Amino acid sequence: MFEETEIIRFSLKEGAAGFKDKIVREVPFTIKVNNEEVSTLLASPSDLKELAVGYLFVEGFIESQSDITDIVVNERSFFAGVGTKNKITPEQLQKNRVITSGCGRNISFYNAEDFKNVLPVDSDFKAEAKTILGLTAEFQKKSETFRETGGVHSAALCEGDRIISFAEDIGRHNAVDKIVGGLILKKIDPKNKFLLLSGRISSEMLLKAARIGIPIIVSRSAPTDMAVRLAKRLKITLVGFARGSKMNIYSEPERIVMKEGKDV
Amino acid sequence: MFEETEIIRFSLKEGAAGFKDKIVREVPFTIKVNNEEVSTLLASPSDLKELAVGYLFVEGFIESQSDITDIVVNERSFFAGVGTKNKITPEQLQKNRVITSGCGRNISFYNAEDFKNVLPVDSDFKAEAKTILGLTAEFQKKSETFRETGGVHSAALCEGDRIISFAEDIGRHNAVDKIVGGLILKKIDPKNKFLLLSGRISSEMLLKAARIGIPIIVSRSAPTDMAVRLAKRLKITLVGFARGSKMNIYSEPERIVMKEGKDV
Structure with missing residues (x-):
């Protein structure tokens, strides 16, 4: 995923110096x-x-x-x-x-x-808010170093309290497509899984999730208004700003178990 | 750029509550x-x-x-x-x-x-490292609130020590195209300007800059290897990780004046 190249590193205090740096590949x-x-x-x-x-x-x-x-x-x-x-x-x-x-x-x-070819997600899967926040933190940690150095996006698929697949790409779309491709190749049932994304959620992410049938999308960033409208229409639970002990739920909140053992 | 919508805000400590939130439009x-x-x-x-x-x-x-x-x-x-x-x-x-x-x-x-239709940028324009870092900080400040709440990308065009145009969009590409469109509509000479970007730099940004003829691109994030190769081929000065008092220069460093009044 990386390539090494010769660059100039400049600082106002120390001036310029040659440096070998890792650069993310495209x-x-x-x-x-x-x-x-x-x-x-x-x-x-x-x-x-x-x-x-x-x-x-x-x-x-x-x-x-x-x-x-x-x-x-x-x-x-x-x-x-x-x-x-x-x-x-x-x-x-x-x-x-x-x-x-x-x-x-x-x-x-x-x-x-x-x-008409994109149908609402039909799934009565539920996930605990606590589990989602825990996995979001794990996901965040997993992607952080790489995002910092390489500026790539991450996506992960979760089942129960585990991340079962993880993908990175310079393109937001590609990261999700990699997860979707893995689901198809391994014939994994998407109905009881949720998707974690590193970046903001625009409408296309909802269409991808709906097409494969993933019922919950979680990101630490913001969704767009079109993403929220699509989430409602496609019966996908959309969670944004999942950070620390907090999250915003934009649609279909009934899939999120917010208190021990019972719904809101 | 925003729309208001009813969401559920959840926190592990305080539980769930209805909330009116601003969402970025798409x-x-x-x-x-x-x-x-x-x-x-x-x-x-x-x-x-x-x-x-x-x-x-x-x-x-x-x-x-x-x-x-x-x-x-x-x-x-x-x-x-x-x-x-x-x-x-x-x-x-x-x-x-x-x-x-x-x-x-x-x-x-x-x-x-x-x-063959994309020619190298022919410009002997130079910019001071200090000016670039100062404007990057200003740009960063300008985009921060919006990016935090809305998750959009920003682009700006600088002349001398001023930001002369600023654009935001949910798409990285669109933000740059808005800047380019402004240049064309106002018939502004791009040869003595530099471009500030909020996000990582992939190859397409280089092609856009080359096509309009902007000689310097600066971002606080990382470039990809393809972007660096294109920058060299298209004679564009590519600066990444411009933060605080530091920056990495990936190509054509001669356009960056690193010490008062003289080059490296």
Whole structure:
């Protein structure tokens, strides 16, 4: 994930000096499906298989692990070739290509027509506030050093009182797609898990979580208003500003057990 | 930029309570050129005219302010209609549509062929390290409250010892595009300015700066390795970890005056 490079370190007191520093890597990762180029993502070169599968799932190219006939990932040339049972239709590629956005490749969902494919999360899973806060602290610690030095985003999936998967990427989207890809590859049930995110929550995170079926999203940062509206519509519990012993709950609070053994 | 919403605030000590909180807004902003839909960006609803113009410039749809024949921005329905002297070619739209990425809509530049259109920045502008650090602190202060509550990114343009423009957005890219759009609309010379960014620097920021011709980029966060390589290739001075009295210089250090009146 890192590369070493020669830099100049300057301080007003001590002046300039040469220095060897670690820099976080960023690579162009190309995903082809049945030899058709689908996308090139700028990503951190880790968990590329998970990233390819998560991306294809979130973007609607595959529905489950069983849609994948074969997958080749080259971790050196940053390429994934995925074979799928069904051919990719020109419409799928077109849809994916029609609208790009700053940080929102899922923007196509904002057409009412696309929305019908994203269903509310149907899960009566509950998690204790105490557990969520404890895991958030653990997650925070896990990501901190790396974020400080490398400026990457983290995402983690929790089950019970454990973090069961953890991913990092220079892209907020990629970190979540890596988690989603892992869920699909390992055929893990998402319905009783919750997602921890290091950064702010914009609408796309909600769409990703809804598409895979994760019922709770937790971040130490803020959500946007569109994220909150989507959370309500998609029946996802959205928790922001989870820090220390506090959290803000923006939607579906009934999934958070706030006192020992009973709900609010 | 904000909306108020009813949330539940929970603390382990005090339990749950209803609360009215400010949430940062996120809107889908559609840009049409000569009635052809070019893109829908997820953005913060401020400086939308600058965002439209900056986006079209950075993506290669326009070359300067004089390419624009008319521009209509609706700040309520989040729409910009831009008329340009030249028609948009299907190739331009296609190019823009071919490759989407997590947080990297400029990814098309990563084809060698596209690269020939991005020239190194030709500027013998120099800035004092002391001035840069002072303005970084001012910028930091300016963005802090908002970032804390809203989780947005900031970008600013500096001339001499002053911040001359400042933009915020939920998208890192959009914040920079707003600055670029302002430069183009006001026909400001970018060659003797420097750019301050609140977040980490990935490759796309370098391409944006090169395209408009800004010679120095400064952030309090880390750059990626690809950003550093591009900075060298595009002759842009890249400064990271600018905090307090310190900074790291990754490329073209000759533009930074590190001691009173003379270079290193």
